[in-house]
Amino acid sequence: MYSRIAGTGSYLPEKILTNAELAQRVDTTDEWIVSRTGIRQRHIAAEDQRTSDLALIAVERALEAAGVDKSEVDLLIVATTTPDSIFPSTACTLQNKLGVHGFPAFDIQAVCAGFIYALSTADQFVKSGAAKCAVVVGAETVSNLINWEDRGTCILFGDGAGAVVLTASEEPGILATQLHADGRYSGILKTDARPKQGELVGDPYVYMEGNAVFKFAVKALAEVAESTLAKAGLQKSDVDWLVPHQANIRIIESTAKHLHMSMDNVIVTVDMHGNTSAASIPLALDAGVRSGKIQRGQTLLMEGIGGGFAWGSALVKY
Template identity: 80%
Template sequence: MYSRIAGTGSYLPERILSNAELATRVDTSDEWIASRTGIRQRHIAADGQTTSDMALIAANRAIEAAGIDKSEIDLIIVATTTPDNVFPSTACILQDKLELHGFPAFDVQAVCAGFIYALATADNFVKGGSAKCALVIGAETLSNITDWNDRGTCILFGDGAGAVVLKASEEPGILQTRLHADGRYRHILKTEGRMKAGGLDGSPYIYMEGNAVFKFAVRALADVAEETLAAAGMQQSQVDWLVPHQANLRIIESTAKHLGLPMDQVIVTVDKHGNTSAASIPLALDEGVRSGRIQRGQTLLLEGIGGGFAWGSALLKY
């Protein structure tokens, strides 16, 4: 038994924040941002628009694409770093908004690797027989934890949500997943703020040591791609599409080069979406599917890395 992606969906807020507009707030320019990151714009959630609000739209679009009735869903996993509340989980809030109840719903927190962690978890539920139809979502409102006066980070992040419906199938679907983490690097990329005695203890904003993150990410993503392909007994040449976490165009290009893939076999959305953390891979996947580039039967390699460090990949037949 495999778990197989039956449908994809995504949502981006209407508000677009361009590099040119950012340059009126902090000392930067469109050329400076684009040349270093590949980012041209990002989407920002409206006032009062929550992570679960965006997840709901992406989820409904994935359900429609899968051609299922929502009553078939028996598992919801939401990957997010920016939940609606401390608790309950965003997954439980989403479950309520979908007017569903009674089955497992929970969040996964692995930052930019969150969707891969959630997908691997759902895959194990389905393969083990504990679920038959899972809704897996990556959703983020990173604008809530972005310091808009810090030009080193505010240029990078955006909001959005992506979703997949994962169904039990006898046809090949997810072939291999690999997950890793190394907490020794937890100080390099973090948001350390926490609730304490009715107030906030620590900074509520994203902190990042950019060069250190870049160096680790390039090496880790190359290694996990090789590991995942080897576990499946497949060659790099058998990959039709690389669907990477959209953090930085240079990291994406480096990963593709290591795999021997031309950039026209890589789904790139970082220019339009920025870094949307756990939402970036499902957003890119949905764009690839809806644009007609990703076709049924093709082999996809999804991979991402985020704070923790946490990283992972998934090899699948779409």
């Protein structure tokens, strides 16, 4: 038994924050941001929008695309760094908003690698027979963690949600996944804050050592791409589309170069929504599918890396 992606969906909040608008708040320019990151704008959740609200719309669109009724879902996993609350999990909150109940629903926290971690977990459930129809969501309101006076981070992040529906199939779908983590690097990309007796202890904003993160990401993503292909018994030339975490155009270009892939075969959406953490890969996937670029039967390589460090990849026959 295999798990296959039956449908995709996504949602971006209505409010758009452009580079020009950011340049009015911090010492930067549109040209500077685009040349170093590839980002032109990002979406920001409304004051009354929580992570589960963004996720709900993405899930409803994915279910519609899959032709699956919500009553058929028997597993829900939400990858998020920005949950609605400490508990209950955002997955339980989302399950309630969907109007379904009883089946397992839980969150996974692996920051920008969260969607790959969640997809791999759901794949194990389906392959083992523990689930027949799983919904996997990456959803974030990262803007809540941003110091809008920090030029190094405020230009990078945005909000959004993406979802996929996985169904059991006798035909191969998810061919191979690889997950990794190394906590020795936790200090260079983090948000330290924790609640204690009604107060936040530690820095509540995203902290990042950009150059160190870049160097580690380029090496780790190249290695995990190779190991995942080897696990599936495929070559670089077998990949039709690279669907990477949308963090920085330079990292994306480096990964494509390592795979000997033209950028024409890379789904790039970082310019339109910036780094949406766990939401960025399913957002890019849905954009590729709905644009008609990604077709049934093609082979996709999805990969991402985030704080932890946690990283991973998934090779998929779409």
